[in-house]
Amino acid sequence: MTSRIPRDSRLRLVRAQSPRAERRAGAERGAARPLTAPGAVTQQRSRRPAPRPPEGTPAPAELARMARKGLAAAVRVARWADTSLHPGRSRDGATPDGRGTLSTATAERAAAELGLTPDQVRADWDTARLAGLIEVHGDSARPGWRLRAWDRDDAAVLRGWVALFDAWSLTHTASRELAPATVAETVEAMPQLLTLLQLSAGPVPLPQLLDLLDQRVTELRTERCEIPYGPQPEPVDPDEAPPLATLLDWALRGLAAVGALTYAEGQATLTPLGSWAVWVKLEQICVAAQSPAGNIEQAADDMLRGCARLRPNAARSEYRAWLAARPVGSAVTELLTAARGEDALLRGLAFEALRVVGAPAEAEVRAVVDETSLRPYALIWLAEQEGADPEDVHLVLTRDESTWLWVDTAAAVADHGETQLLVRHLESAVQGTVPALLDEVRRIGHPRTVQVLVALAAAHPDPALAKAVRRAAFQVHTGGV
Secondary structure: OOOOOOHHHHHHHHOOOOHHHHHHHHHHOOOOOOOOHHHOEOOOOOOOOOOOOOOOOOOHHHHHHHHHHHOHHHHHHHHHHHHHOOOOOHHHOEOOOOOOOEOHHHHHHHHHHHOOOHHHHHHHHHHHHHOOOEEEEOOEEEEOHHHHOOOOOHHHHHHHHHHHHHOHHHHOOOOOOOOHHHHHHHHHHHHHHHHHHHHHOOOEEHHHHHHHHHHHHHHHHHHOOOOOOOOOOOOOOHHHOOOHHHHHHHHHHHHHHOOOEEEEOOEEEEOHHHHHHHHHHHHHHHHHHOOOOOOOOOOHHHHHHHHOOEOHHHHHHHHHHHHHOOOHHHHHHHHHHHHOOOOHHHHHHHHHHHHHHOHHHHHHHHHOOOOOOOHHHHHHHHHHHOOOOOOOHHHHOOHHHHHHHHHHHHHHHHHHOOHHHHHHHHOOOOOOOHHHHHHHHHHHOOOOHHHHHHHHHHHOOOHHHHHHHHHHHHHHHHOOO
């Protein structure tokens, strides 16, 4: 047994290793097959010609110049924080609310040094967070990688602006007088309106946008089949419902605030950046529609089961396609729900899909750290997000957490893998001896302990070891010592 859990041994079965680690593991083991290699699907597929943006779209360098101009104030505050505060220490800048909000004292200090008002500083700080110029980790905030690359990497700039574009509804919060449900419907309907603006390639009158919003909201309500049951109150007077015109005005102002469109004189027009961003989103949908395994329309658990047959690169492509077709928030929630199920293989695959999501999933992943079944996966995921070396992420786990993860991975192998993989998995345990492993496995109380030990005993070629493992399984089953 080894002294720690090697990444390629422990997580290979749940597709959590990097391509580099995968190649290295294959070389060390003679290209050992993945969990379900007999039916695995390769990532080879027909190459789609590189898409070209609509005619008249500025070159990437020009688009990046526009994005830098629009985000100049946010960059200024982010750089001030980088040089004036101690990165990563919440008490020097952010409040301990888990969102990286600036403290009153820091906002006033920044305002005095930058010649701004505290409200302007907070607004620019929030913009910087949404654009990835500042990253929030728990109760601390620190400069993001995009800030480091801002002056030299046009692609990083454009990705930062698209991140802000995706978060437009947070830059100009809706009035509290508007029902959250109607606000959510408006946000969900806006991609259709943006597509109309993009295809029109010019100003679109407000009545036309309002008519489309009305149609889309009606479709959303119909799709949800909101049919009430039982006695119902009197219908709501339409005059008392929030007018769609108010919601449309709020949405257009929010999109204008991030520089995606101009809104004046009863019409809206996409800016070059906004038009390019909508085109990018439409291309993502096209890519999603051509997902390699056709899981785009599946629920998360079914999609993950489909990806269990794929090799790592093909699986990541499938995750990206599935995610591109859904709002990030609901996709992350669905993946975590799948991870809470009884299938340990889906648990590992769900967190691999969350690696594709990246930073936008951090708050949700951090919120499940206290759930026993998800804790080891969540801690490793968070360590990777914070820049830990992939070979050392196991160090964030306690001995018991490592053992729990070992049993959970063994359960995935027992349910879906091959006998040889289960025997090989025994070598990846952190304990130095089999008796020590069995003692700790019995103590941690994993719900699949008995099944795992029985399967291991049946698979192992050493009769003496198999007997010891069967004895341990019997003791766990009967509650003995």
